[in-house]
Amino acid sequence: MAWKTLDDMDLAGKTVLTRVDINVPMENGVVTDDTRIRRIVPTVADIRAKGGKPVLLAHFGRPKGQFVPEMSLAPLVPALEAAFGAPVTFVERPSREALDALPADAIVLVENTRFTPMEEANDPQMAQFLASLGDVYCNDAFSAAHRAHASTEGVAHHLPSCAGRLMEAELKALEAALSNPVRPVVAVVGGAKVSTKLDLLGNLVAKVDHLVIGGGMANTFLAAQGIDVGKSLAEHEMADTAREILAKAEAAGCEIILPVDVVVAREFAANAANETVPADACPADAMILDAGPETVARITATLEAAKTLIWNGPLGAFEIEPFDAATNAAAARAAALSKAGKLVSVAGGGDTVAALNKAGAAEDFTYISTAGGAFLEWMEGKVLPGVAALEN
Template sequence: MRTLKDLDPRGKRVLVRVDYNVPIKEGKVQDETRILESLPTLRHLLDQGASLVLLSHLGRPKGVDPKYSLAPVAEALGRHLPRVRFVPHSPGSEEAYQAVGALMAGEVALLENVRFEPGEEKNDPDLAARYARLGEAFVLDAFGSAHRAHASVVGVARLLPSFAGLLMEKEVKALSRLLRDPEKPYAVVIGGAKVSDKIGVIENLLPRIDRLLIGGAMAFTFIKALGGEVGKSLVEEDRLDLAKDLLRRAESLGVRVHLPVDVVAAERIEAGVETRTFPADAIPVPYMGLDIGPKTQVAFAEALKGARTVFWNGPMGVFEVPPFDQGTLAVGRAVAALEGAFTVVGGGDSVAAVNRLGLKDRFSHVSTGGGASLEYLEKGTLPGIEVLE
């Protein structure tokens, strides 16, 4: 993969694909994490005498929609870098091309949302060519979008000298350690709603790992497959055989699988609802399991002890509705407490838990791409990486 070490940006206008898909409320950016993560690459290029044209998506707009404008992001970025300006035209337009033509060294132009362009997600070659006019070199630093073969990720990279930014390089380096010669014992903690969302990752990691801890609603598909009573808990009925097969495969590979032993349950998902704790395989109707229980929190922390490599993706319960966030927070604390281990966390709720606990610095790597990190661990590469090789 070509990196910034291979690029001399002096006097060049460099097109950078960043990931500024950030939460915005009433015209203000609510969480600047992704903006802050992009700064090392941008400062490196500016310090070397480049001018910068930035491309990003925001949300999933259906055509041009002011609600998804990147204008608030430009304002937030301007607090961290001097000489930032927003170009309010569609990034593939003639107006945008004219606006960036006069950029001087040290100046930064953030263009409007790439998803306002109808050809972006189709990787339209004509749109990619219009993007390519905007710079003399291309830097991909949007790891969170590197699994999408879109015009601003892959299309333009084929048309300009292209390089991985520092964030992209950091992500690939950390995640590749989870696939290539990971230090043992190696534990994986997987959560979230559906087995089907994580099946590819589990299958690819199984031959490499020693312990698999399964939480979140997906655990109920495994528990039911083993004959447990799960009440009204979410179950993927069409994946019960798959769950049994995964458990058999884990056993044949010598992987120890840890499922919840107890759960915090309620009759409905809402804050302040009355909760009960049940054995995970004996949940009566009309209750549904909504978080791992206190015994499971202790058991999972115990199962993680001594691990030298840990990958965690996905919440242990309905994280966004207290009190069903406690299991996820407990797992965050348990992973953060491991001394000398290589620990990686990815996925929105898992990362949110780490940030809420103020323990980000206790993890070896906090991935900025949920879907991208899972796809990388499943396939060992991504469209955005292949195009830089």
């Protein structure tokens, strides 16, 4: 690997600037889901175990370069202290002198990096100021690695730099799934719109052996092949693009798996009256809301023969029953194969995590990424500035 980890760094007596993502949901000043906080615990613990002083840099919300009291990181201190099992010192305006005056094993949280426009502008002055606060830079925020900001990219050029434990795990999982995978490789890509995942589909057909397309995206591909999809969600204006992707996949030897049967209903509502019909027999007044059992059988058979799986997006309208059936069944099979050691499965993206959690499959996947945009950009084959900076 081209980047260093905490194992490669001498941290004894060093102040370690540590970029984390603790952009967690809150209600009435209380953290309602501390997943992202729990995921940075190993990095903070390891820095302290090696004699370093972790100084946490993080953003919260989108204050657009202004001081917004509701987006202060101060209310996160109790949740951080509970996770770390140690006190956390909150610093509004950091200085090297103030940081040096704190105990050697202190954990420090610096106020929202986005309270100045210099952060998102990746201003060299801010990068140099941040660098002046520490001796080593550790990036543990893969989910912000697709942004070239002062605290995610700029500062890395001024200090010895490494990946934190979460960043390390994320990069290793993604490299195993896409850069150097054990074949055959299957990708499951679902969601509403082809237009938002063009780069992703274009990159994947050249890299995977089988590409399962689900959700509203599948309707667009069916329509592009001249199939009437009734009132289904579909981007008919993307027909040419869909046909180009199909042709590119054929040229690359990538099998595209589209629904062969579908579950249709007349209304988008939980437990709406529905029926299963062949994919080319959607009634004109109905909409496709899920893949049918034949399609699920085909997907699971493909998973059985695969060695690596990348998953992004649901196969149907997973938010409402019974249109979550295809997603649940395919996810359960992928989870079982992963648990048995027969499949390396990596999943990510907002809806994906929610769908796999709903299916009760998430904990048995090999790796679940909490990074939305960064995970997608990596899958699209794009260079992530925050990762590239660690390689310099």
